[in-house]
Amino acid sequence: MYDFAVIGSGVSGGRIAHELTKQGGRCILLEAGKAYQNNTFPNNEMDYSTKLFWGGGLEISTNGSLGFLRAKCLGGTSIVNQALLDRFDSLVWDEWSSRSNISFFNKKTLEPFYQKVENDLSIQSIPKEHWNENAKKFINGFDNLGYQWSPLKRAQKECRLDKGSDCIVCLGGCPRDSKQSSLVTSIKQGLSHGLNVETEFEVSHIKSNSNSVTVFGNQNGEKKTITCSKLVLAGGAMGNSKILLRSKLKNVNTVGENFSCHPQFMTFAFFDEPINAHKGAFQSVKSTDQSFRKAGYKFENVFAPPIGTSMLFSGIRKKHQNYMKKYKHLASLEICVKDEPNGKITLDKNGNLKVKKEITQQDKRRIKHGFSVIEDLYGSLGAKHLFQSTQGFGLHLMGGCQIGTNPKTSVINPEFKLHEHPLIYAADSSIFPSAPGINPSLTIMALSEKAAEQIIKDS
């Protein structure tokens, strides 16, 4: 029997597993996906989309209006994201305190946990000399309109942009280990302390006993069972909800509710001159204008590789081909909406995930307002034509196991434990009471540090 089992190896699972192992606990980390490393990541957009993500690349909401990107590999989403790190602001803490009644949702209490994470990682901004043409368009447009912007903070080191590295490659895993994924940080450190890792282990359900938790799963076609004294759910909003819904534990309410995903919509601007937005540091700056923050959205300078870009354009045949032939003349940015947590995760009759997520009227107003800013921005730069994609994507999957003090309206209690099941914990994005409107990775790690402290105290 293990002291601890952790399901999910992203920024929460990796970090908690490392902390528990470091304290001498016998810990096993379970990951449904395969283990890759810097020299074995799939080296092609189609290959990595199909091999590193659930659903063979994309999962779709029940009404087909949103696509969800959810990593399935050792290291989780930290392998395929852009490692953008931002602290949450008072707007989030006030809203979350009100929604959850949790007392530690404030800047002061979480400060030491933020600091610990920031000290653990190499956090950098892209220096001015490495801003590519797409970033310069973003900056010039913002300056033209008088909006505030700032460089993004990324968990990265030694990307060697001076040697021509193109960061867009790292959306399929970083061949240099420059991106500070959990694979090359917490999991690596955990392994050095004796952490056990099992990959291609898909958990089907769990059973909560009085002194232990049993995990049932499947590994390479074989049924497997693991027993542990304490279990940490770190499979994210959809993963944790799926396991809990399948497990049908007593007195666990509201699982799958309050799902949000920061829907992101990209706009492409066509210019006469080549932009080559995919070259170099393809994501360097973001909006910091408080008027956008208060209005419920933000902008990021971003681009996509060819398959991702072609998925966003509408049209077929000549129209489609003409868009894609202008690939290197495209500039782009995205609007990311602080959406209402109205989504619901359920299971179909076969036990597979169903995610109902509507874009609400408030979300639509935010998107429309953001699009009008983008039109002004690219208009001020002399863009020839704009394409605003109506296909939304959710990359920050949040909620489903909301934290709170009331067992009737929440799943996780203030000690990060499942209400009435004190041996089961969660601290990842699934516990978020609502969408923060800010990149969540750093806060997930900070909350995970706090949860690890609680688990160690309980042991």
Added chain:
Amino acid sequence: MNTSPVKILNQKQYQGLQKLGDSFIPGDLELPRFSKLGCAEHVDTPLEEMSSNDLKDLKLLLTVLSFLPNIIIVLFLYSLELFYRLPGPLSGQIRFIRMGIKGLVVSLYYSGKSGKSYQGKGIHEIIGYSASVYTGDLDQSNHNFDHNHGKSSQF
């Protein structure tokens, strides 16, 4: 006898995929048509990760498409483009089908992979996409990229 060049689709289904791809991307003076590029030869990669239910539906669709005239397939694709933005449950199904079909076609076409007999320029070269990460300073014993001798990874 199955003479399909791929493992997961039979000959008829493979034919259906080629017709679907050509209806979506017929090509022009710069871009090769879908079937000419030969990218469908790599279809096993995305299909291996597909759920058994989705794969069953896809095989049925491709079989049906293999018997239809191209013009009908083109009209089918145009109708998906026309109706996917409408609200309501029916358009939800249309969005599913559209995303599934489009995802398969563009994933193959823009992957940068081509068929054994294709002689022309690669798609990435035509559209101007090239991306790599410098790995020349890393321990080469741990960095043995087959495709470019460990110097950098080309995507």
